[in-house]
Amino acid sequence: MNHIVLAGRYELLDKIGEGGMAEVYRAVDLVLKRNVAVKLLKQxxxxxxxxxxxxxxEAQSAASLNxxxxxNIFDVGKEEIDERTLYYIVMEYIDGRTLKSVIEDEAPMDDERTVRLAAQIAQALKAAHANHIIHRDIKPQNILINEDDEVKVTDFGIAKISTSSTITYTSSILGTVHYISPEQAKGKFIDEKSDLYSLGVVMYELATGNVPFDGENAVAIAISHIQHELIPPKDLNPSLSEGLNHIIVKALEKETATRYQSADEMLRDLREYKTLEIKETEAPADQTTVIPVIKDTPEPDQQDEPQPPSPPRSIYQRTANQPPIAEERPDFFRRVVLPVLLTLFLVGGGFLVIRGILASSENTPATESRSVEIPTLLGKTLPEAQVLAEANGFVIEISExxxxxxxxxxxxxxxxxxxxxxxxxxxxxxVKVSLGQELTTVPDLLNLSLADAEARLRTDNLEMGEHRTGYSDTYNEGxxxxxxxxxxxxxxxxTAVSVTVSQGRQVEEISMPDLRTNSQLQAIRTLQDLNLRVGQVDSEHSDTYANNTVMRQSVAPGTVVDPQTTIDLVVSLGPAPTEPPATEPPQTEPEQTEPVSDVEYVIPIHPPAQEEGATSYQVHxxxxxxxxxxxxxxxxxxxxxGTQTIRIMDKPGLSFELYINGNFVRTITH
Structure with a gap:
């Protein structure tokens, strides 16, 4: 790419790699002045x-690992350049080569180096699995090695792929079929143990220079992973230690229950491979032996015709108590053994496969031998269906x-x-292949009425689910x-989308207390504590209520009111004064006391904030x-x-409490 700079800082230099869905470029970070690798999604x-x-x-998975x-993942983004949309991941640049290249040049490797490389891969898987990340595509091509023989695992982006843009996706996925686990080949659930199987394949290749299972095509290799017995790596590399041979064989167990259950477990054995205790068991009667490769013998009427060389077959094993294969029955494998093996893998069509293959080798009319009966393909994945098609002799093509x-x-x-x-x-x-459930994007329903939200959901092929109510200071009622x-x-x-509809701001309900007989000051404080406002305070004489006690209130006790409701009070002045009878006061000598001088108490009155329409305020x-x-x-x-000042002459030692509009302001002393 000619002078492309992403995000204003990553300048692409030259392409250094390419995979199924992306290309990798060496680039320079113009801000930090360092080399980085940039992965671009193919156009x-x-x-x-x-x-x-x-x-x-991939970016999220790898970025969550440290x-x-x-x-390392440094950045991820999307950019429009020259009317092209570029999705990119910026990651650590490794100055080295892929493990696949190392294997091609240097395998088989000695025990020490095999263990050193395998342990580093297992450490990476341990970290990924601890974060609930399954790599799914462990293979030498996805493992980088620097000059110090340090391992860097990359490519965390593999997932199920089946879209309108990639009708032939199966071939790209099966391109890595040499390293998939049996459960992956069957399209079944995979977990951490699937990654460990793939690591076992890599270790096998490190130790021997060969993959454990090979074949003429991807389907044959997939079948081998599922049903063919493993040739121990020590058979191909006699210098391999017993301990390391045991570790590789255990990693490649076809049943997940007998395989390594965690990367930790494998790491423990790798650390102790030289002294690893291997339990010796007596060889059973059906101990496995290798079946030699058997070439098909042409029919008598075809003996004189030149035959093309037969392609090599995968090496597999059989049990020792099976009868030997007679030289005069060279087609035994084709007519008997292969159909039996296929029946172990094929689901729902095995009987038809056997019958079809057997029929082809009998002396039946030509038209009958060329006829194949089609098994059910419904519910099967494409790899599974291709296995059936290969075995039965027909071709699958995706129509839609x-x-x-x-x-x-x-x-x-x-x-x-x-x-x-x-x-x-x-x-x-x-065949028609499922894209799964059709997906749609959930619309933004916030601030919509319930009716409008329901209409919007119908537009996007969604349904209204459960709707609840709740209080909100932000969203309007309804x-x-x-x-x-x-x-x-x-x-x-x-999909049903549930919603919560606002009831508006939550209002606190207050039960009006009975303030009668309380002192005026006590009543005012009670109202303030309840977040109620004191309104007009009037005074009247009363023979029932003591002086300075509340005798009436504007809201009856027990009434439920809202916060900040204004409450008016009437305070008693005590009984009304009466005229005393006219009597001559007794003549007494005035008591001689020391005169006490009054002091002045100054009370400044500052008007409160003026409410709309108010012309006055209450001073108490x-x-x-x-x-x-x-x-x-x-x-x-x-x-x-405006501001006023009240001056009161009274004896020393008093205090005066000032209230404005029922709210306490200050205490004044001399």
Whole structure:
């Protein structure tokens, strides 16, 4: 690429690698002045959301790992350049080569180096598995080696791929079939033990220079992983230690239960491979032996015709108690052994396979031998269906890929020839493959009314789910305040989206207390504690209520009110004064006491914030003499008069409490 700079800092230099869905470039970080590797999603995949998701998954998976044996991820992004959309991942640049290149040049390797490299790969897998990440594509091509023989595992982006842009995806995935586990070949659930199997294949190749299973095509290799016995690596490399041979064989167990259960377990054995105790067991009667390669003998009428050389076959094993293969029966493998092996792998079509293969070797009419009966392909993945097609002698071709609620992604949901019908050998069966459930993006329902939200969901082929209510200080009453799934999530068509509808701001309900008989000061404090406002305070004489106690309130006790409700009070002045009878006061000598000088108490009155329409405010002053309280002033003041000062001459030692509009302001002392 000519002078492309991503994000204003990553200048692409030269291409250093290419994979199934991406190209890798050496680049320079113009900000940090260092070399980096930039992986670009291939242009044919930029319109495919599945590939974009997988590409992003790689960045997320690797970025969540911080391990010396995992390639570091520095940045991820998307950029429009020259009307092209470029999805990229910026990662650590490794100055080295792939482990595949090292194997081709240097395998078989000695025990020490094999263990050293394998242990580093296992450490990387341990870190990934601890973060619940399954690599799924461990192979030498995805492992980088620097000059110090240090391992860096890369390519965390493999996932199920089946989209309209990649009808021939199966061949690209099966390109790494040499390293897949039996459960991967069957399309079944995979976990950490699948990665460990793949690591076992890599170790086998390190120790011997060969992969454990090979064949004429991807389907044959997949079958070998599933059903062929493993040739111990020590048979190919006699210098291999017993301990390391045992580790590799255990990693390549076909059953996950007898394989290494964790990277930790494998690492323990690798550390102790020289002294690893291997339990010796008595060889059973059916101890395995190798079946020699058997060449087909041409029919008598074909003896004189030149025959093309037969392609090499995979080496496999059989049990020792099987009868020897007679020289005069050279077609025994083709007619008997192979169909038996295939029946162990094929599901739902094995009987037809055996019958078809056996029929082809009998003296039946030519038209009958070329006819094959089609097994059911429904519900099978393409790799599984290709195995059936290979065994039965017909060809599979994808006619269409469609969404399906019933079939999982990658499964066949329709075939052009019904099961049980016959076609000529070599003819094509068209199949429709499921893209899985059709997905749609959840719309933003926040701030919409319930009716509008429901209409929006119908537009996007979604349904309204459960709707609840809740209080909110942000969302208006009657509008959606929460949704699940959230806006922007990708969900199957028809998914129900639940919402929470706002009831508006939550209002606290207050039960009005009975303030009667309380002192005015006590009543004011009670109202303030309840977040209620004191309104007009009037005074009246009363023969029932003591002086300075509340005798009436504007809201009856027990009434439920809102916060900040204004409450008016009427405070008793005590009984009304009466005229005393006119009597001559007794003549007494005045008591000689020392005169006490009064002092001045200065009380500044500052008007409070003026509410709309208000012209005055209420000033209330209470005289406090020890435990005695006396209401000495309770009257309105005009805002127009501004700040005022009240001066009171009284004896020393008193205090005066100032209240404005029922709210305590300050205490004044001399």
């Amino acid at each position: 044919q995949f930029v319109g495919d959301q599945e590939f974009i998701t997988n590409f992003g998954n 391990h010396p044996n995992v390639v 890929e469609v969404y399906s609620q019933e079939y999982s992604e990658g499964e066949i949901l329709e075939q052009s020839v019904n099961p049980g019908q016959s076609i000529q050998r070599g003819e094509t069966v068209l 509008t959606v305040m929460r949704q699940n799934p959230e806006y922007g999530e990708r969900v199957p068509v028809g 002053i209470v005289r406090v003499d020890g435990e005695n309280e006396e209401d000495i002033r309770n009257e309105p003041y005009n805002y127009a008069d």
